[in-house]
Amino acid sequence: MYVAVKGGEQAIDNAHKLLAEARRGDPAVAELTISQISQQLGIAVDRVMTEGSLYDRDLAALAIKQARGDIIEAVFLLRAYRTTLPRLGVALPIDTAAMTIERRISATFKDLPGGQILGPTFDYTHRLLDFALVVGGEVPVGPLPVTMADPEAVPRVTDILGAEGLLEAETADDDQPVGDITREPLAFPADRDVRLQCLARGDEGFLLALGYSTQRGFGKTHPFAGEIRMGTVAVEIVPEELGFAIDIGDITVTECQMVNQFKGSKNRPPQFTRGYGLAFGHSERKAMTMALVDRALRTKELGGEVTAPAQDEEFVLSHCDAVAASGFVEHLKLPHYVDFQGELGTVRALRRSCQNAAQEDGAKTEDGDV
């Protein structure tokens, strides 16, 4: 008889049991630990922290474990946790010029103060599967070259360019309140602070495709990777009762400053403009693509005409969030039979009137097609 909608509770319980079992896999194989994930799947952890907008390696690693490696699901878990946290204070803006550098490259100058520091990068590796890792490859032993550079000796490329006036100045207006997309609904047109927050939380794959599209002619921005730097920066807060800044810890971030050619407009002389990307951890692809899209979204501000998807802020900002997007796409799994019943009725009625009209016209009607 009619059982389609019965048994929901039991089915959910059973599904969750199966999920727990599937997550664990073969019990004969050792279970992953949180520290293994945070140490050895570091880039996945960085991505989950970035898109989850919560800097906590252990929680991100836990989310990855619980999500069975599904990164978007892990971001969702971390966000849902983050939203319950009290806000104890607001940090001062981090100073990436004072970064303890692990990696720093510029594509615009062959050499520059502080030099080019490759750091731990996939770049220039040959993508050959390393079968030595199957049995547990040992890292090359011996002293590693020290790459930590003195921050003062590594000025930002954008500061070097800016000194000559070739690059648009970017000065913080600290009197302006900073938006918070987790506490205020997004409204359009959006200011750059809000846009950058959306991009920072935005899905890496979506932004990658959009950034790529600007390189293929859909909203060209003439970008140069002015500088990419990765390393640790201090986070400081000013507790009200103290009145001065104290260092509460270090975080690792990746920053990308794109330098984009700009021919000038009525109000601006020709100069280079900026696209900015910042992400937690070692998230270079994300920072680069964020910078590309940031610059594309400045098209209107710089007097250009918005023609390409990457330049359209409603399109980009309304759709870049993977948690919102996956939730809504996957909600199609939920029952829709009430609406579908309505559509069935409509389509049947439309087909009937179509057939009646055809019969009246004396035209040949298809047989058996009800």
Added chain:
Amino acid sequence: MSDILGGYNFAYLDEQTKRMIRRAILKAVAVPGYQVPFAGREMPLPYGWGTGGIQVTASVISADDVLKVIDQGADDTTNAVSIRRFFAKTAGVRTTTKTAEATLIQTRHRIPERRLTEGQIIVYQVPNPEPLRWMEPRESETRKMHALLEYGAMHVKLYEDIVHFGRIATSYDYPVRVNGRYIMAPSPIPKFDNPKMDGMPALQLFGAGREKRIYAVPPYTRVESLDFEDYPFEVQRWDQSCALCGATDSYLDEVITDDRGGRMFVCSDTDHCSERRAASDEAEGDGIRRPVEEEAAE
């Protein structure tokens, strides 16, 4: 209740957030049909799965409320079960499957068949709060259109339906005008349910979590489904009656029974159906009440 989830506030959301949402609800009630932006939170359930409705429910629920949650008219559909459990766990409130018993009803895609009464609140889960979205994808534009009462595009769309198909081809999420002013998306309820919204004694609240909008229809407010004088609004009708309870006046779901075209029609509103069956069992005098729906309260 002892098994309320520890470490979280009553009904999950913190009181500041609830206050922010209640302010949005008050504004929504004051301006019927107007979409109030609110700072929607990330919920532990996915966007598109009722996060807007859940936030509204969490903000208005109190310990003595009796909650009913339905999806497609049924209390036992998986997502309804999941949301009901969420509130049983985070607020410890009593839950019910009976429309008459509930003080608060969260719904997806249906309005119960039984007429709701004063003092009840019905919370709709809304995927797309903007009725003009399919004509104009830009939020910045649609907000202007609402402000300027620029609803021509909607009427043209309905008119084009008539020209193409000889009828208005929208069968759910059928646009309504609230209190003679705002055009509003009733959420994807079948148009069969639209007339129930008109002059409803209960308070109707709408939550769209992903889109961060709340809107409302206060009790006894005029809600008209858009139509034309020569093409008046009509609701769905069936040639069949419910195969279980014999109802001829309820919204029916089609259930496929075999792979040779066999099908039956049953009430989409499971409480309505089981109540009718219980009543007819009693009338037949066998004295045995056969509860078809088990109590969801645990």
